[in-house]
Amino acid sequence: MDEMEANQFREFGKEMIDYVADYLENIRERPVVPTVEPGYLRQLIPSEAPNEPEKWQDVMADIERVIMPGITHWHSPKFHAYFAAANSYPAIVADILSGGIACVGFSWIASPACTELEVVTMDWLGKMLDLPKEFLACSGGKGGGIIQGTASEATLVALLGAKARAIHFAKKEHPDWKDSDIISKLIGYTSCQSHSSVERAGLLGGVKLRSLDTDNESRLRGDTLEKAIEKDREAGLIPFYAVATLGTTASCSFDNLEEIGPVCNKNNVWLHIDAAYAGAAFVCPEYRYLMKGIERADSFDFNPHKWMLVNFDCSAMWLKDPSWLVNAFNVDPLYLKHDQQGNAPDYRHWQIPLGRRFRSLKLWFVLRLYGVEKIQEYIRKHIGLAHYFESLVKADDRFEVTQEVVMGLVCFRLKGSNDISKYLLKRLNKRGLIHLVPSEVRGTYFLRMAVCSRLTEKEDMDVTWKEITEAAEEVLAGKYMNGN
Amino acid sequence: MDEMEANQFREFGKEMIDYVADYLENIRERPVVPTVEPGYLRQLIPSEAPNEPEKWQDVMADIERVIMPGITHWHSPKFHAYFAAANSYPAIVADILSGGIACVGFSWIASPACTELEVVTMDWLGKMLDLPKEFLACSGGKGGGIIQGTASEATLVALLGAKARAIHFAKKEHPDWKDSDIISKLIGYTSCQSHSSVERAGLLGGVKLRSLDTDNESRLRGDTLEKAIEKDREAGLIPFYAVATLGTTASCSFDNLEEIGPVCNKNNVWLHIDAAYAGAAFVCPEYRYLMKGIERADSFDFNPHKWMLVNFDCSAMWLKDPSWLVNAFNVDPLYLKHDQQGNAPDYRHWQIPLGRRFRSLKLWFVLRLYGVEKIQEYIRKHIGLAHYFESLVKADDRFEVTQEVVMGLVCFRLKGSNDISKYLLKRLNKRGLIHLVPSEVRGTYFLRMAVCSRLTEKEDMDVTWKEITEAAEEVLAGKYMNGN
Numbered sequence: 001m002d003e004m005e006a007n008q009f010r011e012f013g014k015e016m017i018d019y020v021a022d023y024l025e026n027i028r029e030r031p032v033v034p035t036v037e038p039g040y041l042r043q044l045i046p047s048e049a050p051n052e053p054e055k056w057q058d059v060m061a062d063i064e065r066v067i068m069p070g071i072t073h074w075h076s077p078k079f080h081a082y083f084a085a086a087n088s089y090p091a092i093v094a095d096i097l098s099g100g101i102a103c104v105g106f107s108w109i110a111s112p113a114c115t116e117l118e119v120v121t122m123d124w125l126g127k128m129l130d131l132p133k134e135f136l137a138c139s140g141g142k143g144g145g146i147i148q149g150t151a152s153e154a155t156l157v158a159l160l161g162a163k164a165r166a167i168h169f170a171k172k173e174h175p176d177w178k179d180s181d182i183i184s185k186l187i188g189y190t191s192c193q194s195h196s197s198v199e200r201a202g203l204l205g206g207v208k209l210r211s212l213d214t215d216n217e218s219r220l221r222g223d224t225l226e227k228a229i230e231k232d233r234e235a236g237l238i239p240f241y242a243v244a245t246l247g248t249t250a251s252c253s254f255d256n257l258e259e260i261g262p263v264c265n266k267n268n269v270w271l272h273i274d275a276a277y278a279g280a281a282f283v284c285p286e287y288r289y290l291m292k293g294i295e296r297a298d299s300f301d302f303n304p305h306k307w308m309l310v311n312f313d314c315s316a317m318w319l320k321d322p323s324w325l326v327n328a329f330n331v332d333p334l335y336l337k338h339d340q341q342g343n344a345p346d347y348r349h350w351q352i353p354l355g356r357r358f359r360s361l362k363l364w365f366v367l368r369l370y371g372v373e374k375i376q377e378y379i380r381k382h383i384g385l386a387h388y389f390e391s392l393v394k395a396d397d398r399f400e401v402t403q404e405v406v407m408g409l410v411c412f413r414l415k416g417s418n419d420i421s422k423y424l425l426k427r428l429n430k431r432g433l434i435h436l437v438p439s440e441v442r443g444t445y446f447l448r449m450a451v452c453s454r455l456t457e458k459e460d461m462d463v464t465w466k467e468i469t470e471a472a473e474e475v476l477a478g479k480y481m482n483g484n
Numbered sequence: 485m486d487e488m489e490a491n492q493f494r495e496f497g498k499e500m501i502d503y504v505a506d507y508l509e510n511i512r513e514r515p516v517v518p519t520v521e522p523g524y525l526r527q528l529i530p531s532e533a534p535n536e537p538e539k540w541q542d543v544m545a546d547i548e549r550v551i552m553p554g555i556t557h558w559h560s561p562k563f564h565a566y567f568a569a570a571n572s573y574p575a576i577v578a579d580i581l582s583g584g585i586a587c588v589g590f591s592w593i594a595s596p597a598c599t600e601l602e603v604v605t606m607d608w609l610g611k612m613l614d615l616p617k618e619f620l621a622c623s624g625g626k627g628g629g630i631i632q633g634t635a636s637e638a639t640l641v642a643l644l645g646a647k648a649r650a651i652h653f654a655k656k657e658h659p660d661w662k663d664s665d666i667i668s669k670l671i672g673y674t675s676c677q678s679h680s681s682v683e684r685a686g687l688l689g690g691v692k693l694r695s696l697d698t699d700n701e702s703r704l705r706g707d708t709l710e711k712a713i714e715k716d717r718e719a720g721l722i723p724f725y726a727v728a729t730l731g732t733t734a735s736c737s738f739d740n741l742e743e744i745g746p747v748c749n750k751n752n753v754w755l756h757i758d759a760a761y762a763g764a765a766f767v768c769p770e771y772r773y774l775m776k777g778i779e780r781a782d783s784f785d786f787n788p789h790k791w792m793l794v795n796f797d798c799s800a801m802w803l804k805d806p807s808w809l810v811n812a813f814n815v816d817p818l819y820l821k822h823d824q825q826g827n828a829p830d831y832r833h834w835q836i837p838l839g840r841r842f843r844s845l846k847l848w849f850v851l852r853l854y855g856v857e858k859i860q861e862y863i864r865k866h867i868g869l870a871h872y873f874e875s876l877v878k879a880d881d882r883f884e885v886t887q888e889v890v891m892g893l894v895c896f897r898l899k900g901s902n903d904i905s906k907y908l909l910k911r912l913n914k915r916g917l918i919h920l921v922p923s924e925v926r927g928t929y930f931l932r933m934a935v936c937s938r939l940t941e942k943e944d945m946d947v948t949w950k951e952i953t954e955a956a957e958e959v960l961a962g963k964y965m966n967g968n
Contacts, residue, residue, distance in 0.1 A: 004853055006505040009573035013505075016577050017497035020584030021490040034596055038827035041600035047622065049608040049851040052858075056574070059852050063581065067845075070597030074587045082594075082819065087586035089493035090540070093500050097547065099579050099795050100504030102571035103558045110566075112518055113554030116525035124533040138531065149633060150837035160688060180668030183690060196815040197838045203813045204644060204836065206667060206690045249819060305839075311583050312841055329687050331680040335566065335733060335921045335932070343522035352688065352836055353634035354681045355789075357796055361551075367533040368543050369488055374536075437819045448819070 004056070012056040013096075019063070020092065024075060027455065032078040032435045036070050072435065077453045077460035081437040083249065083277040084382075084408070084452040088309040090369040094362035095311065104355045106348040109338035111358070115347060118147055118360035121367065125304070125316055128372055129282040132295040135318035137345075143320045146350045147359045149313040151276035152197035153352055154301035157317070157325060159188065159205045159241055161299070162270030164328030166240035169268065183207060187232050188241035191220035191255060193248040193441070195274065207241075218251050218403070218441055220244060222259025229267050241270045244297075246290060247278025250439040251402070251448075252409040254278070254290045261296025273300045276315070278407050280307035281383070284376050290406070307382070307408070308375060309454065310366045314359055322350050382408040382451045385461055389449055392465045398472060402444060408451040411439065414472060418445035423478075427471040434467050488540070496540040497580075503547070504576065508559060511939065516562040516919045520554050556919065561937045561944035565921040567733065567761040568791050568866075568892070568936040574853040575795040578846035588839045590832040593822035595842070599831060602631055602844035605851065609788070609800055612856055613766040616779040619802035621829075626807060630834045631843045632799040635760035636681035637836055638785035641801070641809065643672065643689045643725055645783070646754030648812030650724035653752065667691060671716050672725035675704035675739060677732040677925070679758065691725075701888070702735050702925055704728060706743025713751050725754045728781075730774060731762025734923040735886070735932075736893040738762070738774045745780025757784045760799070762891050764791035765867070768860050774890070791866070791892070792859060793938070794850045798843055806834050866892040866935045869945055873933055876949045882956060886928060892935040895923065898956060902929035907962075911955040918948050 004012070044066045074085045105114030122145025123138045137144035148154045163186060170182045188209040190198045202209035210232070212224050229239045242264050244255040257273070264271040273294065279302020281287040294300060301317040304310035319325070326349040336348075348354050370378070383406075390405045393412045403411040413421040418440075425438050425447055436447050449464065488496070528550045558569045589598030606629025607622045621628035632638045647670065654666045672693040674682045686693035694716070696708050713723045726748050728739040741757070748755040757778065763786020765771040778784060785801040788794035803809070810833040820832075832838050854862070867890075874889045877896045887895040897905040902924075909922050909931055920931050933948065 004573040006509050006573070009577070010501055010505050012573070013501035013577050013580065014498045016580045017494055017501065020580060021494050021497075023584055025490050033593075036596050038592065038596070038824050039600070041597060042604050042622075045604060047607075048611055050855045053855040054852045056577075056853060059574075059849060067581075067585075067597045067601070070595065070600060071585060072587060072593065072595040074585075074595075082588070085586055085588050087583070089488045089490070089496070090543075092580060092583040093493070093497050093540075095579055095583050096497065096500045096504060096576060099571070099576040100500075100507055101551075101555060101558075102569055102795055103556060104566070104569050104796060108522060109517075109556065111554065111556040111558075112520050112522070113525060113551045116523070116554060117551070120526050120529060123531075127532055138526075150839045152838040153836060156836065163690075178668070180664055183667075184662070184664030196817040196820065199815045200813055200838075203815070206647075249817075311586055312588060312839060329684055331684045331687070333680040333733070335923050336680065340522050352637060352640065354636040354684075355634045355796060365543060368538045369540060371534045371537040439819050 008056060012060070015060060019060070024087070024455070027073055027076045028078070030073050030076065031432055032073050032076045033429070033432060034070050034072060035432070041066060041070055075453045075455065077456040078434045078464065079452050080449045080464065081435045083450050084307050086305045086307065086309050086311055087454060088311065088366055090365040091309065091311040091362040094365035098358040098361050101358055103358055105358060106354050106356060107336055107338055107346045108340050108344040112344070114358045114360070115344055117364055118347065119144060119345065121360045121363045122146065122316060122318070124367055125363065126318055129279070130288060131300065131318060134295070134320045135300065142323060143318065144322065144345060145316060145318045146347055147363065148301070148315040148317045148351060151195070151274060151301050151303050151315050152200065154299070154315055154317040155198055155243060155272060155274055156201040156204055157351060158270065158272035158299040159201045159207070160328065161319070161324040162188070162241035162272070163205060163207060165270060165324045166238055170238060182238065185236065185238045186240045187237040188243070189225055189228060189239070190243040191245065193218045193250055193253060194243055194245045195249050195276065198243045198274065214253070218248060218253035220255040220260060222256060222263050225260055226263045229263065229269065239267055239269050241272070243272050243274055246273060246275035247407060249277070251411050251441055252278065252407050253403065254406070257291065257293030257296070261293040265296050270299070271297045273297045275300065275302040277303065277306050280304065281379050281407055283372065284379055304363060304366070307379065308366070309370060309378065310362050314363055319350070325350055382456070385451045385456060385458065386410050388458060389461045389465060392461070396469065398476065402441070402446045410449040411446045412449065413444070413446040414475070420475060421445050421447060424472055424475050427475050428468065431467065431471055434464050492540060496544070499544060503544070508571070508939070511557055511560045512562070514557050514560065515916055516557050516560045517913070517916060518554050518556060519916070525550060525554055559937050559939065561940040562918045562948065563936050564933045564948065565919045567934050570789045570791065570793050570795055571938060572793040572795065572850055574849040575793065575846040578849035579795065582842040582845050585842055587842055589842060590838050590840060591820055591822055591830045592824050592828040596828070598842045598844070599828055601848055602831065603628060603829065605844045605847045606630065606800060606802070608851055609847065610802055613763070614772060615784065615802060618804050619784065627802065627804045628806065628829060629800060629802045630831055631847065632785070632801050632835060633797040635758060635785050635787050635799050636684065638783070638799055638801040639682055639727060639756060639758055640685040640688055641835060642754065642756035642783040643685045643691070644812065645803070645808040646672070646725035646756070647689060647691060649754060649808045650722055654722060666722065669720065669722045670724045671721040672727070673709055673712060673723070674727040675729065677702045677734055677737060678727055678729045679733050679760065682727050682758065698737070702732060702737035704739040704744060706740060706747050709744055710747045713747065713753065723751055723753050725756070727756045727758055730757060730759035731891060733761070735895050735925055736762065736891050737887065738890070741775065741777030741780070745777040749780050754783070755781045757781045759784065759786040761787065761790050764788065765863050765891055767856065768863055788847060788850070791863065792850070793854060793862065794846050798847055803834070809834055866940070869935045869940055869942065870894050872942060873945045873949060876945070880953065882960070886925070886930045894933045895930045896933065897928070897930040898959070904959065905929050905931060908956055908959050911959050912952065915951065915955055917951045
């Protein structure tokens with residue numbers, strides 16, 4: 001075997017470290033969105049894998065030739081689409097270690113450190129957010145945290161736990177009911193503003209979810225939920241699950257937890273909180289008013305891999321009572337049993353996949369190498385940049401801000417018809433200097449400017465705003481001249 | 485912000501590269517399984533995250549102090565538990581690049597290279613296994629490959645696709661049936677030897693799966709499946725899904741695809757093939773007889789992150805017709821739409837999570853830096869080592885090999901009662917030099933010796949066998965002396 005030897009790895013790995021550092025240091029200079037057409041890449045590489053080993057230097061050279069022309073640069077300060085994806089040096093280094101150890105942490109014995117570091121760092125993180133102690137493993141109760149791959153998995157996991165709980169209680173009351181009868185009666189709730197992955201969790205989990213209207217500020221309110229639950233109960237359905245969103249994707253609105261929580265508790269409805277993006281802000285005490293009422297929830301999830309500097313995949317989920325999941329989906333063959341079951345969580349029972357990487361290393365590295373205060377500064381800086389951008393928009397009479405700016409997202413549009421803002425986005429995409437995606441709430445189409453990059457500074461906001469106003473001038477001029 | 489700067493990253497990252505190289509070069513010297521007790525780690529680190537940034541050198545120093553005492557060293561040649569987990573230098577370097585780019589590839593436009601490299605490398609890999617062209621994207625049909633996180637997700641994804649297809653056809657025939665009526669009639673099939681994650685997929689997907697008996701060599705046979713389907717049809721159920729395993733976890737047996745496939749096709753049952761471990765061997769033509777009949781399957785999955793040198797998470801799945809998934813679980817909000825939908829796969833519709841890392845980079849790096857022939861050599865070497873170990877067992881009258889050795893797994897036991905082999909495993913665990921897990925098939929308890937490490941050589945097999953015979957002597961002596 002003349003496979004890659006350790007010495008070659010030392011060279012190649014270090015070259016890649018330098019490449020990544022150079023890439024991120026100079027990312028502003030790259031066009032943020034590629035101009036390639038679908039199928040571009042197939043033409044650039046052979047149609048089959050090579051028979052003989054290639055040189056690592058040739059692979060290295062192909063990064064600029066093959067990969068980079070097709071990259072949307074999420075960490076460019078000119079990238080304002082979706083929400084931020086995290087990218088930090090400590091997390092990248094931690095993942096090297098995770099790759100080197102390469103354990104598969106499905107049970108405690110499969111690598112005790114892999115489970116235990118996750119238990120403890122999830123406690124660290126929970127304390128940073130001032131979560132109720134029922135969510136923390138260190139409180140000695142049933143609760144605890146787990147790193148899921150994505151918020152969409154957390155929503156599905158919570159739904160499956162809620163489903164198991166509801167079936168259990170329905171059977172207790174009606175021992176003659178079959179599972180399928182019960183499942184057909186189950187009904188969950190979310191707002192029309194929740195993420196598409198919530199609706200998808202309902203489809204995947206095979207249960208009905210009702211999409212509820214929000215108030216004028218895109219917030220789900222308690223009375224809306226209560227009325228829906230009452231109506232469904234009267235129709236013979238079994239309300240079992242509700243997802244509240246803190247920081248919606250469309251416009252970063254916050255459901256009213258203080259109202260929703262008691263309604264859920266009273267009705268034995270599992271309340272899951274999806275704070276995928278905005279949850280990171282709760283490290284700052286001044287934003288915790290937005291999560292008031294969280295003590296009523298059964299599960300809570302946010303993504304450090306969005307706005308807290310831990311590279312994907314790191315979705316932090318806490319459950320008050322994971323036993324609903326563990327018991328419902330526990331299959332325990334001999335080859336996975338070990339002597340310490342019961343003394344430490346076997347995270348395989350808390351998640352959809354069996355296997356799992358050593359993901360807590362990157363959370364640990366980031367928390368230690370930034371520290372709580374720097375993470376708070378980071379959040380505040382992004383929110384400050386969003387407010388600065390907001391002030392630029394508001395100072396221009398041709399534009400309007402469509403939603404209160406609370407986090408790092410500014411929703412704005414050209415005054416007038418939706419079409420004119422749609423055309424503005426088209427122009428911006430055509431010009432290609434910055435990247436935005438649109439959204440629509442209650443019939444109003446708008447553009448979303450998310451502060452995404454760790455590297456973003458005030459000057460970048462100026463560049464973005466200048467680009468938007470230039471494109472707007474083109475659009476407005478075009479419109480007046482030829483109706484386009 | 486005095487967060488970690490690029491220059492510090494260059495130092496820290498390179499130090500970590502050296503650490504990982506040193507770790508793997510010297511892994512033989514570490515005790516393979518830790519002796520820590522549950523809760524060990526919490527005592528070694530503070531109970532809260534630090535407020536101020538720590539030095540990276542301090543974090544580095546904590547790897548040996550905090551992490552390593554709790555690591556089960558999956559890449560030690562003394563590790564023979566479960567199945568292999570992959571770990572290679574090219575894959576680790578590719579993951580650095582993936583972390584540096586840190587795009588979230590849920591749609592084509594979110595980073596065209598992320599989608600397209602996956603399409604093409606999955607074609608490469610499919611060709612290496614000589615998969616039927618209906619599975620390959622380059623054939624121009626509906627089929628194609630995707631990298632899932634784990635084989636358990638692939639099993640669930642296939643089940644959900646099968647469920648959607650079955651509901652579609654049942655509704656066509658019986659427009660008055662409700663979904664819940666149909667779902668309660670659905671019945672899937674797998675063998676009693678399939679992986680626990682198959683049973684779990686049924687629980688998660690909310691459908692019944694029937695566990696079928698195997699023949700004496702732990703293989704599911706066509707007539708067993710056919711009879712079960714007929715019986716279920718007569719009882720008014722709707723057979724919809726079957727999972728065949730190529731290389732079971734318990735004993736590495738292979739279901740008879742040539743018999744099972746036609747039964748599934750005739751009955752409109754979605755056939756999913758779980759070749760999580762053994763699938764890698766099909767890069768060698770001489771093992772493809774074990775996958776004969778694969779052209780009848782609807783989906784096929786194996787884990788390059790087990791036995792093909794690509795670090796976790798890389799589970800390679802091919803589907804003949806992904807549209808069953810895409811259409812059933814497609815939720816498409818405005819902020820995820822883009823102009824090129826339809827011209828390239830949006831992999832978010834093919835999987836459970838929404839977000840996804842740039843995982844194809846590590847597959848690409850491994851295939852190029854090893855090349856097909858070296859990967860074949862690697863597989864053959866592991867199988868050769870297993871046969872060498874088999875010969876050692878067979879030469880010792882006290883032992884027996886319980887299952888034909890086909891891949892890198894040897895199932896063996898001390899002749900006599902199950903208890904004596906259980907006690908042997910306990911002794912081995914207590915001695916701590918090597919790590920094995922047990923299994924049980926048709927009432928016979930045995931030990932599994934899996935060749936796991938990339939570094940394993942013939943001498944390591946000798947060490948393992950010497951350790952087993954020494955422990956066996958203790959056990960046998962003890963048994964004769966005091967009945968323990």
